[in-house]
Amino acid sequence: MKTDANVVPLNKAAAEQSPTSPVGRLPVALIQVRDKAAQQLKLSLQSLFDNADDTLFEMADRATSNAEQNAFFEAMRDLRLKRKSIERGFLQKVFEAFATLNQYEIGKPQPTLDTVSFDSLSLVQNDDLEETVAMDSMVARVISRDGVALGHLSTRLNAVISRKLDDKSNPLGPHLLCEYFLDACSGLGVEIKVKLIILKLFEKYVLGSCDNLYAEANQVLVNVGVLPELKSAPPRRQSHSTNAMAAQANAEGGIPLLAGADEGVQEVFGVLQELLAEVRGTAMPRRANANDALPISTNDLMRLLSHIQQRAPAQVAVDDFDLRPQLEQLLARASAKTGKTRVVGEVDEDVINLVSMLFEFILDDRTLPDSLKALIARLQIPMLKVAVLDKTFFSRGSHPARRLLNEIASAALGWVDRDDVQRDSLYQRIEQVVQRLLNDFVDDPAIFSELLADFMAFTGDERRRSELLEQRTRDAEEGSAKAELARREVERALNERLLGKTLPEVVVRLLREAWSKVLMLTYLKHGVSSPEWQAALQTMDDLVWSVEPHEEPEDRQRLLQLVPSLLKALREGMSSAAFDPFSTSEFFSQLEVLHVQAFQRFKRPMPEQVGDAAVVEEGGEHLLDVPLLDSEPEQATGEPVMVEVVEEIVLLAPGQSRPQEPEALLDEDDDAVQQVDNLRVGSWVEFQEDEEHKLRCKLAAIIKPTGKYVFVNRTGMKVLEKTRTGLAVEFRRNSIRLLDDALLFDRALESVIGNLRRLKNA
Template identity: 25%
Template sequence: MPPRAVSPRHAVLEEAIGIALREVRAGFATFCTALAARLLEPCQPPGDPRDRLRAASLLRDHATLLPLVLGALERALREELAQLAPQPRPSREADQPLALVPYEEMDQRVAFAAMARPFDAAHADALATLNARLARLLERHTLRVNPFRPEVFIAALHQAWAGFDGEEGSGTAVMALLQADCFLDLGGIYAAVDRALDGHGVLAGPVRRPWARQDIQAQAHDARREARLASQLREFFGQSGADGAPQGGLASTQTSGQPGGRGSGQTGGQTSGQASGLTGGAISGQAAALDPRLLEWLASMPPAQGANAVPLASLKRAAPRGMLSRADEGTIDLLGAVFETVSGDQAISPESRELLQLLQLPLLKAALADKEFFFQAEHPARTLLELLSRMGWERSLAGAERRDDRQFQAMRRSVDLAARDGDAATTAFAQAVRELEAALKVEEADAAAALAVPVASALKQEKTATARRAARDAVALRVGTGEVVAVVEAFLENKWTDVLTVAYSIDDDKPGAVRHATQAMDDLLWSVRPKLGAEERKALIAKLPGLLATLNRWLDVIKWQDADRLRFFAELADCHASIVRAPLDMPAERRLELSVQATQLAAERRLARAAQAPRTAGVARTAPEDELAGLARGTWFDFTEEGVSRKVKLAWISPLRSLYIFSSGTRQEAFSLPAQDLVQRLNAGTATVLQAEGVVVRALSRALAVNDADTDPAVAA
């Protein structure tokens, strides 16, 4: 029985585990059928056909295997989630528990991690979203390890099969054929868990990184200001609708010439309006029908007066006496403040500002009919205004000034569509937003096509880097014991790492390459261990020709042909000769003495390696990919080099978030940066994320005198 939930958060995690198990149960029969068919195909990796035949036969009994898989997976998920819980810090260093992980277990972890890499790449976006949601749920900046990562499912299947069939060969045949198109439906599992977390209100918003600590304070300040602004708006409309004109009227809206907020821009390509809107802003009588006389009068306005030339303030003065209520006049004042902000925002391109002025009369009708325009960022009319403002801001950064380009024509069409008169004004705004977003998707598709060559190069670079990292991990796992002779240790670290890198790179096209290269490395390590019995030495002599041939074939692949190769094999031959020629009738006391000396020497080498580790690996405790987890495509950056500033857009992120491609607004140039370099630039201040707030919130805050002193305790003090 699953444990009882001890907190709401625990209940959500228990539900996520249950959903994962349910999805595995639903698709397990299909997976077993596909895997059995794959095992029976004639063209398969090298191996015993009898093992594949046995595994395919056993998979028919998937009803017996399923409970074992579900049990292993449930235990694994609970262990993974338990490791995310805060651990008490030992009071003294001596109190820290010491544990030795068996060599076989460490080797198995490396193997599972290697098998999971294609799955990690295939589900990178889903894993990133799920990681962000779980981090929010657990109140973390980010999670270094996702408890639902593919490696956990692979290990659970391996453990279940070991209990299902005692023959090791059948399990090896099954694990060798696990691929993205022949495995459990991880995409469906992640989607189901993500929907459940979303249903519980667990957001997947960007996680702030150490280089953006100032933005955390700005975010809290924005939340306080939004709450204050919502209160001011409720008071404003309440007084206007009941007791007459609001006391004190509107504050002076001196926005002309002001730049766009703390900077210009946004993160993640969202509309530049606030994501949540002004909560609690609902007022009585919203979405009410306009007075027909007012509609008729507004429809009679000449285009020049109602749209562009004459500001909204003049409409209030030109209205027939008694036509406008106090609330209508307040609405005109607020909307006029918004358009004064737009017209004075030099961060928006001039042609976009001119285009936005054409929305004055349509937006006035929408705001008069529905006061939620001022409270909710999701209001269609407000969404259109913010979206057009953002596009105008991006055009300014990109240096786009032409009025005949496709993007500007899409903006113009959306304005014309929103300007349609009639009772379906909200519908017209919503349709305008949809068409504009569709045009943006076309632009994104064109941008992706333009970046096809650098993206392909970046993918190849990331694949090579991932392969090298896996190769280094596999070698470090074996030489870290300190028991490997020096000549072999140097060979593995300097040359066999290159061999494993090639093997990991080609393993997708040539399955079994990693297994073959790893087995050769393990055979080499076995060959240089002491052989105290005659049978072991006979086995060594029998294996040496095949081992040397395998080593030479792989070394030919990496083109290692210099004199150092001959020197290595000469030293290896001396090592093997000393092992074979060692006396067999050695006294037990002498064997014990040599064993103690070898153990002491291995311990000294481990301590020497551990002493060097903090100087090399302790520089960055957090992976750069984790520090940049909050970034998304569409984010604009300001890069400064030698005093020269240039604005670029984050156009592409690699599946493993290790490479980032930036492009200029005109797409005439594109360059990539590794995650580590981007983090260094952000920390050094030579790269800055451009951010901004929506024009509506900014204008309303100034109009209603909601300033920093009202919301920021530091300023008020």
Template identity: 30%
Template sequence: MEAARNNVTNISQFSRERQGGGQHTPLDDCRERSALGLKRALDQALEQAKLKLLGMAEKAMGLDLYHLYMDTLELTRDHRAEIGDAFRKHYLQRFNRECRRDAAHIRKDANCSELSLQAPDDLEESLATDSLANAIRNACIEELFGLDQRMGLLIDDPELTRGVNPLGPEVISESLMAALNDQDAALKTRLLMATQLSKHLPEPIGEIYQDINRRLARQNVLPTIRTSVRRAASDRQPGQQIGAEGSDVFAMLRQLMAMGGGLSAGPMAGASILGPALPGEAATGMAALRSDQIMPTLNRLQRGRAAEFEQAGLDHAVLDAIDQGRGQVNVLHGLRNSRMAGAMTAMDTMTLDIVAMVFDYVLDDTRIPDAIKALIGRLQIPVLKVAMLDKTFFSQKSHPARKLLDALAEAAIGWDAGEGHEGGLYRKIEELVAAILDQFDDRIEVFAEALEQLNAFLAEERRAAAAAMAPSVQAVKNIEQAAASRRVAHDEVQSSLLGHPVPSAIGAFLTGPWQRMLADIHYKAGEDSAAWKGALETMADLIWSVAAKVDRDERKRLVTMLPSLLRRLDEAVGYLGLDQQGRDAFFTSLVKCHAEAVKDGRLEGEAIPLFDVPAAVEMDLPELNDPVGFEPVAAAVEAAAEVPALIEELAAATEENIVGEAPDTAAELGRLKRGCWIEYQQDDGASVRAKLSWVSPLKGLYLFTNRLGQRAISINAEGLAAKLRAGEARILNAAPLMDCAVGSLMERLQRHAA
């Protein structure tokens, strides 16, 4: 147990560490060690390639081949530094991009048709890139097994479903090909270089992977790697109908009832479901109705004129329930024990028994609120008539009456008494039920018309709910975009400082206020903006300006650069909100740093005191709240132009499976789809229902609302999975009502017949 506890890693810990501040994270350590190690490995591989190419040129058969070998040798020998610097730049860009899982750069596997559309040169480069990646992967299979899992954990993508390993062979090979493309060399020269590197790079890369695996394990990032098998959950919901679409379910039910001799009636019944009344005889010893009177009698009962039919032998409680429209009472059991049942054919009697038991399930279904259940219960006699007229009602899921019952129950799951009985969904269902009771004799199309009206009403409600929910969704999007901007800023600062030591005063400035400014610019303007590109350029110039200047050309370049750099830095400290005292302190320290940089080429920056940064540099970005419990979501106020697009997106959202990104949440969250309902306990112990309305693509926060898109709450995957495991929340069964009812009845009959 102790070993198991030692292997538990906080899934969101590393993500939170990257949100801001200058702290050094395990991901930063991976970036630094891999970038430095890969550059050394590339330098050694280029040296080995140079010696190999020299021998190949000496043995070349033909002038063209000789020139190819010599051109590649020249590229290897004379441009080694440029290739190394370009590789470092492209590698850090791709590493950061894969860590962020940028939506714009999600990878798609190319198929053969896509390859055939590429230009020949592009195809050759693509194949060379793949070949280099495969060479690295084949040489490092064991190391990558653990590294893929650890890096997946650090970037909140444990299964690497949204991209590749930031340290993986694909990133390295693409960065290397991009670096070669930056050189002024012919395609054949670059391809030959890639071929040589694929022979010399994989082994040292394996050593780099081993080192990073050891360091991550020491930092408690999956210290023990275990294999696991993902188990698929059963597709069958509890109580779901047995039997395929179109099978003769009614015949199966009849057979099971005959084998079992019937079942005892539900709680509302007065006798056995297959009680003493047989076709053609009365339950009470009184004269039976004629069979041709059954449907007209049901029609009149359906319309609520029950008082006229005491002569039919109906119990007074049943008559009162029909007369007062009390749908909570199963009136079909009362009909079964009346003289009316004696006039029915054997087939109709069994149909009555089956429909009565179906409504036992319906009226006992805890998913449906009692008020709506009472309305649906008023359809007992119409549904009985449908089943008597058309036995495919039991087997065809597309039957209009069956689809209507399913739709009514599904719509009712999210209804609560707070909506009231005077409008909205309750009034619509009441209106549709009243129309069916009034209009349905034997024209089953009445149910299809009611279903069409209900669907139109619900579609309008969904659009209104999307409009109500949009500000809350936008608020979560803003929070997550701010978090992503902080990660981007953090990664850019760390990448820029990598391999470039700076005085501590400048380092503190860059990892503190400058990083927060970058996050603010990225959040408000984006990566393609001039402000973002200018801030990165200014940061690079600042870092270079305080580095040791070892020759006259570098000092001359510094003198030329300083006016523009100081002007840009002055604008930046203004953006940061530094007061005059803070500005003076910063520029005083910067002057000292420049003086040290040009002083005999020695960098003595540690002697320069740090300057205080006032609280005014804090940027006004939405703070990330990673809720492990249900937390209210405040609505965002956005530009009017943005709202319609978001509303359309939310209204058009289709159901899709949502699986928690953390491995330990998949079992609990694998059944969740957008539109699913859960029931959870509030702090006061009251149970509340909420619909999964949206899942954020960046961070995986789950946004729940009520049926009308209001009362938005959010929770993260780990928190929701924990509540489901603890029984503090449960996913409501999403199976259609009639599937559940018929399936439950069939299971009861099978047990009884066994």
């Protein structure tokens, strides 16, 4: 009999592996069983891989982290690249197993997972153990469901071969099929979680059809007279077998609905058709067809669309991109050649109208940057072709083509027009996707899954980089906010103690320039309720008191006791704040003069007078020598320069040249204020900077202590900072607008349905 050319070499290779086999040839009946089984297994594997992308996409949608999502995308890419090698490896194992059926076993067989001892099993890694448990469960379910048919097949095989088989060593048994598949998938670099999902797909699409596999194999053997008295139950009937679905797809020139698709898929498209039919002839012109008009087939329509697609110009104005006139021209030429009027079928015409209306919305959407609309407009023909092939395009949110369009629009949300767009990585990647579809997409929608996985991997890398920079921006702003709060608290403390007082100029300058930094550092490190903060305030109070005029004897005693600890606290504080040592020395020199003069104002000698001077010591260091004379000392430098603090002290942030102007207060009920309060972190907005330039940015953080709204671009870099009032003013001027970040295709479809319903009711 004629066998598949692709599998003959495998059989030959298997036979060549055992040239010394005493019985190397298989009976004709077993060759027929092998070939039928290989063909069915090949089709089942194709179903597995065809549905793997959708399954892994759905898992990626439900992923709880970027790492988990990327693992599924990498698995999709890896599975797609190694699909052919897995299919070949699996089928080769099947052929090798059949080739050894008529060979005597020489030597001790290798232990399988069922014969491995508990000691060796303890060495199995957790991942391998999970894999083993999953495989055992799959095998058990097949045995429970199709055990009788498998047992009859093993019995019939034993009747025609020299070896003795049981269900575990049967080359078509679930145990060996699982081992063949795991061995073929050994090159996949996927995590155990993904591998278990692939095993589940293997169970669904390959092991799930074992009843048909065993039924056909048994029937082949029964037809040649091998134990016809064994009666097996008929296989389970399926509403859509793989062959039937493939035949339906070929007959209709399209692709069938995916297994497990929503039952309402066709109903959704039917509703859209009804809406179109109700407005046709009123809001939508009714096409006047000749009585002998002949609708073209879907396959012919696909060829015409491919013709337009291949000849689409590289640069097309958005307003001029309408494929319907081009399609009418091609149909007119076809009609002239055949002598019969050729038109598009009603269903296909509805699809064309729907896709055209979708793209009219998309290309009018203000959320899409103008520079990218021309690129996205070129996707209209590929999207139309996939919609003609697969009506789930309109109803299934996880459809790869639909998701690709949504992902491109989402990535473009923060894109800013540039003079040199060709140097922008996002623009280049979108252009590559568009060009690949125009060049390579004919009628296999799998290309959309491939491009979607690649594009999401690219945007995932960009998103991780931007999120990292965005987090750094938030951290920096939060740190800046803490510093701003510290400045305000230090300003309040200084103004409470200095405002309205007349003090030596050097003391005011010391507190404002030097001690304010000590207070700032203390606030940031320890907080406003800490003992350290209270001690820093007390030092400031003591300094101010020490330079004020005093007359009472107890004040003189207190000053004498206060000066050593005061000077020590000042020196330690300024040192901790890393204040300039030279300026510190100057401050202390002038402060010494002030304290000398303060002591000289007292008319009576100090109790601690020793000779004609009192010496205040600490640790052997002379901090202050005060001559106790009633008259002015000869070295006196005169009265200090005094200043009255009449204006509030304002501390400037680093890099700030002048205090910020106070903003006008707006009513809390103001609509603009309400718009600001409705902003959420992650919202994209567009600022109209001038007549020509627009700035797109995302709200990255709302710093509540300072009331700042921080905006970043799509790379995560800070580009703008506004206050609540400042944003409200922008809303009043209509110079800021929110960008709708909902899925583009979904918004377009909602708009189309809404418009059709309004036209129907008009």
